[in-house]
Amino acid sequence: MANRFGLPNLGLGVGLRSPHFDHILQHWPQVDWFEVISENFMDTAGRPLHVLDRIAERYPVVMHGVSLSIGSSQPLDFNYLKKLKALARRVSPRWVSDHLCWTGVAGLNTHDLLPLPLTEDALDHVVARICQVQDFLERPLVLENPSTYLEFESSTIADWEFLAEMSCRSDCGILLDVNNIYVCSRNHGWDPLEYIASIPADRIVQFHLAGHEDRGTHVIDTHDSTVVDAVWELYRFAHSHTGGDGAATLLEWDSAIPPFPELMAEVAKAKSFMDGEPPDLALIARSLSSPRDSPPTIASHPHPLHHIPAG
Amino acid sequence: MKTDPGDLAHLQNWLQKAVTTPWEVGAREIEGALKNTGPLTPAERMGIYVRAYQGRLVECMENEFPVLSLALGRELFVRFASDFLIDCPSRSYTLHLLGRDFPKYLATSGPDEPWARFIIELAFFERAFSEVFHADGHESSTNLPALETELIIGEACSRLLHCEFPIDRYFTDARNHLSAPETVAAPELPEPEPNSIVIFRRDYIVRMRRVVWV
Numbered sequence: 001m002a003n004r005f006g007l008p009n010l011g012l013g014v015g016l017r018s019p020h021f022d023h024i025l026q027h028w029p030q031v032d033w034f035e036v037i038s039e040n041f042m043d044t045a046g047r048p049l050h051v052l053d054r055i056a057e058r059y060p061v062v063m064h065g066v067s068l069s070i071g072s073s074q075p076l077d078f079n080y081l082k083k084l085k086a087l088a089r090r091v092s093p094r095w096v097s098d099h100l101c102w103t104g105v106a107g108l109n110t111h112d113l114l115p116l117p118l119t120e121d122a123l124d125h126v127v128a129r130i131c132q133v134q135d136f137l138e139r140p141l142v143l144e145n146p147s148t149y150l151e152f153e154s155s156t157i158a159d160w161e162f163l164a165e166m167s168c169r170s171d172c173g174i175l176l177d178v179n180n181i182y183v184c185s186r187n188h189g190w191d192p193l194e195y196i197a198s199i200p201a202d203r204i205v206q207f208h209l210a211g212h213e214d215r216g217t218h219v220i221d222t223h224d225s226t227v228v229d230a231v232w233e234l235y236r237f238a239h240s241h242t243g244g245d246g247a248a249t250l251l252e253w254d255s256a257i258p259p260f261p262e263l264m265a266e267v268a269k270a271k272s273f274m275d276g277e278p279p280d281l282a283l284i285a286r287s288l289s290s291p292r293d294s295p296p297t298i299a300s301h302p303h304p305l306h307h308i309p310a311g
Numbered sequence: 312m313k314t315d316p317g318d319l320a321h322l323q324n325w326l327q328k329a330v331t332t333p334w335e336v337g338a339r340e341i342e343g344a345l346k347n348t349g350p351l352t353p354a355e356r357m358g359i360y361v362r363a364y365q366g367r368l369v370e371c372m373e374n375e376f377p378v379l380s381l382a383l384g385r386e387l388f389v390r391f392a393s394d395f396l397i398d399c400p401s402r403s404y405t406l407h408l409l410g411r412d413f414p415k416y417l418a419t420s421g422p423d424e425p426w427a428r429f430i431i432e433l434a435f436f437e438r439a440f441s442e443v444f445h446a447d448g449h450e451s452s453t454n455l456p457a458l459e460t461e462l463i464i465g466e467a468c469s470r471l472l473h474c475e476f477p478i479d480r481y482f483t484d485a486r487n488h489l490s491a492p493e494t495v496a497a498p499e500l501p502e503p504e505p506n507s508i509v510i511f512r513r514d515y516i517v518r519m520r521r522v523v524w525v
């Protein structure tokens with residue numbers, strides 16, 4: 001089932017990260033599309049923007065933000081939105097996405113994707129703001145389910161119900177992060193298959209895949225390694241949930257970033273999970289119920305920020 | 312803590328305080344606000360966000376000030392950066408502004424000793440380097456780029472710094488060391504050597520030049 005927005009299935013893409021700039025400009029590798037972190041290009045007139053301009057001439061690009069703060073109780077930042085819109089005008093992304101989260105209140109910014117209390121009030125609030133943003137950007141917004149590590153006592157709606165209801169009421173698209181569903185399922189005891197099955201397939205515009213760090217008692221969404229088998233199986237299930245049409249699929253890798261060819265090899269694995277075969281439910285169940293015994297020694301933090309340093 | 316399900320602002324202000332200034336929020340408040348679904352306790356769950364907040368922003372500061380981090384030693388850099396983030400938390404969506412006031416912060420909190428003055432000068436220099444990297448440059452201009460130092464100094468994206476120490480030399484040596492730590496030794500802290508440096512940009516590459524005043 002193709003998405004209701006008529007947005008194309010771009011194929012298999014990777015996140016554009018600054019350590020790969022030179023490789024891409026020298027080799028123009030065979031990759032279907034790039035996803036860029038919007039904020040890394042909104043306030044620079046230096047090399048990052050120059051590189052993005054050149055890449056956008058040759059490849060489809062999608063803008064993925066981390067600072068929209070759609071769930072914040074503080075007013076929308078129209079200065080931010082103006083810059084976002086200006087960048088979109090410049091690079092003509094196929095779509096613009098961000099996260100179902102909030103990043104700060106009272107004028108502060110934590111630069112984290114903080115969880116919302118999942119209540120009817122919060123749902124009304126988020127839906128109203130998505131409509132405002134879509135009106136301003138003059139395009140549908142695509143929102144991603146983030147990884148979370150806590151749940152509020154005051155929440156009354158399941159995460160997947162909130163996401164589904166939000167997308168239907170605001171008419172926005174969904175970027176379904178399959179790794180985040182796995183991470184949350186491990187951290188909160190959710191059923192990842194129920195999660196995916198509850199999402200309206202015609203609203204899924206894009207999938208995210210990534211690696212994580214299994215710390216035994218919980219999982220941290222670190223984006224620093226290959227995709228684990230259980231997440232691949234969930235991806236298989238998610239792909240079939242779209243009726244076999246699939247959706248643009250993107251591998252995120254933000255820490256311990258490997259050489260570009262390794263990144264490409266990892267995302268290419270996705271092809272073998274689009275075969276229509278049923279997912280290995282036993283493998284998923286084992287992974288959820290028998291996490292590793294001992295946490296690794298390296299403590300990472302979730303979803304590292306990708307900030308382009310001067311070079 | 313009482314949490315009103317309808318009061319989103321209240322809950323978000325509370326969570327932000329718990330994440331950014333965790334010493335101001337007690338364990339009972341956390342237990343009252345968060346579900347206890349195991350295997351982690353609510354406090355342990357909150358701890359993931361607390362460590363992430365500090366860890367990722369300090370990491371960003373290290374990315375912007377790698378030479379300063381080398382000169383200070385990582386432990387001291389992390390301490391200064393952490394203290395700075397408490398006193399000057401981010402107020403912008405963009406991380407480009409995160410380290411803007413760090414040199415000024417060091418200048419107001421450091422002692423007036425040669426070592427501290429070198430560190431502060433280095434911080435200002437490294438921030439200027441970053442600003443020139445991201446500034447609106449001359450690359451799209453049809454005019455030939457200026458060669459004369461006095462004209463370069465006048466360019467909007469250039470930064471002129473008057474230094475007590477040979478920061479430019481230390482900066483270059485330190486970056487060489489950081490890119491090949493196995494083969495290039497880290498530079499020693501330099502002796503004073505007053506000079507002026509202009510930091511500018513050509514073809515999207517940041518350059519620097521000593522200014523000789525005639």
